[in-house]
Amino acid sequence: MTRTVIENGHVATVDAAGTEHPGGHVVVEDGVVTAVGPGRAPEHLRAGAEVVDASGALVTPGLINTHHHLYQWLTRGYAQDSILFDWLTSLYPLWSRIDAGLTGAGAAGAMAVLARSGCTTVGDHHYVFPQGSGDIVGALVESAATVGVRLHATRGSMDLGQSQGGLPPDFAVETTGAALKASQEAVETYHDASRTSMVRVAIAPCSPFSVTKDLLREAAELARSLDVRLHTHASETVEEDAYCAEHFGMSPTQYLEELGWLGDDVWMAHGVHLDDVAIARYAATGTGVAHCPSSNARLAAGIAPVRDLLDAGVPVGLGVDGAASNESGQLGIEIRESVLMNRLRTGADSMSVRDALRVATIGGARVLGRHEEIGSLEVGKLADIAVWQVDGVEHAGILDPVAALGLGALPPLKRLYVGGRAVVEDACLVTADERALARGVADASRELAERL
Numbered sequence: 001m002t003r004t005v006i007e008n009g010h011v012a013t014v015d016a017a018g019t020e021h022p023g024g025h026v027v028v029e030d031g032v033v034t035a036v037g038p039g040r041a042p043e044h045l046r047a048g049a050e051v052v053d054a055s056g057a058l059v060t061p062g063l064i065n066t067h068h069h070l071y072q073w074l075t076r077g078y079a080q081d082s083i084l085f086d087w088l089t090s091l092y093p094l095w096s097r098i099d100a101g102l103t104g105a106g107a108a109g110a111m112a113v114l115a116r117s118g119c120t121t122v123g124d125h126h127y128v129f130p131q132g133s134g135d136i137v138g139a140l141v142e143s144a145a146t147v148g149v150r151l152h153a154t155r156g157s158m159d160l161g162q163s164q165g166g167l168p169p170d171f172a173v174e175t176t177g178a179a180l181k182a183s184q185e186a187v188e189t190y191h192d193a194s195r196t197s198m199v200r201v202a203i204a205p206c207s208p209f210s211v212t213k214d215l216l217r218e219a220a221e222l223a224r225s226l227d228v229r230l231h232t233h234a235s236e237t238v239e240e241d242a243y244c245a246e247h248f249g250m251s252p253t254q255y256l257e258e259l260g261w262l263g264d265d266v267w268m269a270h271g272v273h274l275d276d277v278a279i280a281r282y283a284a285t286g287t288g289v290a291h292c293p294s295s296n297a298r299l300a301a302g303i304a305p306v307r308d309l310l311d312a313g314v315p316v317g318l319g320v321d322g323a324a325s326n327e328s329g330q331l332g333i334e335i336r337e338s339v340l341m342n343r344l345r346t347g348a349d350s351m352s353v354r355d356a357l358r359v360a361t362i363g364g365a366r367v368l369g370r371h372e373e374i375g376s377l378e379v380g381k382l383a384d385i386a387v388w389q390v391d392g393v394e395h396a397g398i399l400d401p402v403a404a405l406g407l408g409a410l411p412p413l414k415r416l417y418v419g420g421r422a423v424v425e426d427a428c429l430v431t432a433d434e435r436a437l438a439r440g441v442a443d444a445s446r447e448l449a450e451r452l
Helices: 070-075 084-095 100-116 136-147 176-190 213-226 238-248 252-258 276-285 293-298 306-312 332-346 353-367 401-407 434-450
Strands: 003-012 020-029 032-037 050-053 057-061 063-065 119-126 150-157 199-205 230-234 266-270 288-291 316-318 385-389 413-418 421-425
Touching: 003 385, 003 401, 057 353, 057 401, 063 316, 063 353, 070 084, 070 100, 070 119, 070 136, 070 434, 084 238, 100 119, 100 136, 100 413, 100 421, 100 434, 119 136, 119 230, 119 353, 119 413, 136 150, 136 176, 136 199, 150 176, 176 199, 176 213, 199 213, 213 230, 230 252, 238 252, 252 276, 276 306, 288 353, 293 332, 306 316, 306 332, 306 353, 316 332, 316 353, 332 353, 332 401, 353 401, 385 401
Parallel strands: 003 050, 003 057, 063 119, 119 150, 150 199, 199 230, 230 266, 266 288, 288 316
Antiparallel strands: 003 020, 020 032, 057 385, 385 413, 413 421
16 A cells, blocks of 8 residues: 655645645555644654655645637647637648647647646547548547646547638538547547546537537537437637528527537537526536636637636536637646636626635536546545645745645645646656647647648
8 A cells, every 4th residue: 555645834725614734644555545634744654755855735526627628738828819710710721730740749738738737537538530641640649648647638520611600621620420439439439437537528519600500409418328428519609609590590509409519528619608597497407517728818709707607506617628719728826816706797796716716626527527636635535735835935925725726826736636746846847848849839830830
């Protein structure tokens, strides 16, 4: 048995009661949390253990990223001043030349940065699968294993090209049948439903403006037959609302519900333009939302009604979104962004730092259907833990350690554990060579640009 004791830090458990232990301890044995409490750990637990002194640190659950497009790490800095639809049409030609090798290189870089910003579980939405591009989902799985984070990969798809009234060019889409077949194969090959799973796979047609009704309907039926989750983009922009009104005569929420796309096995990216009726439907069905504040600001999409969603009981998690619309790629800073953005929308007292930390941890776990396993520091849960150093010059004098994380600069990580395994130590990735990952990203980005 291996045992790690983290002690003397401010432990924010993010349990149902919001329990915190100033100067508390967390004990990990064989990848599972076995004790949490105030003060130092009992001597019998310290004996023979690796003891990590977390003095001056904030200890939280590992952060959970509920929406990303990892391959976009290779295309940051493009279409810098565009709204979503214009940004997409600018980048589709480049993305349509992606392959498994390039995707793996970009994903490894993106996940390294996610880990260094406190993220232990990565939800990715990959929906561009050019012919002959190889095993892209497999490349994502391999990159996640290299970095050491949990992966919730979604096998996305697009089958509605411009000639059929969709947004993506025809050469960037699949046939409906091919998309469904490949989605099933990805689940059967890579999905692990076990409690300690490092890889789970969901099915994720891209969006109402890039996918046919048939694909949406049949994807929902397929996912439920395979007992996996469903994911798509929804209600991100006013242009999407207008598209759905013009083409379907209804709102995105009404359209998706008609096709079987509301339920407690579904989460939507963004939810920026949800009205009271839509929020009520999400709440009644348990449909989750991935809140991506920085990306929504970058594309001027708006601010999601997070306070209303939370008050209604809707599961809400945090997301970075694709790195081509959030070049930072850091999940930790999205805690601060969610606080600031939602205060702009609903007032200074509408989103506390602890609300935002909850969204980033147990909220994300609920969205991904893993709240029994991860998302809080409680006995019996998997040891996904972030230890933030908050006594440096950037944070000295912020008396509340949670505010140091939620309002201050992103703190460096003293440790990041995934299933009890150290992934980051003293702000450096220890599972892979960061310089080699950076070179791989630079080379892959250059190669992709040359393919145009």
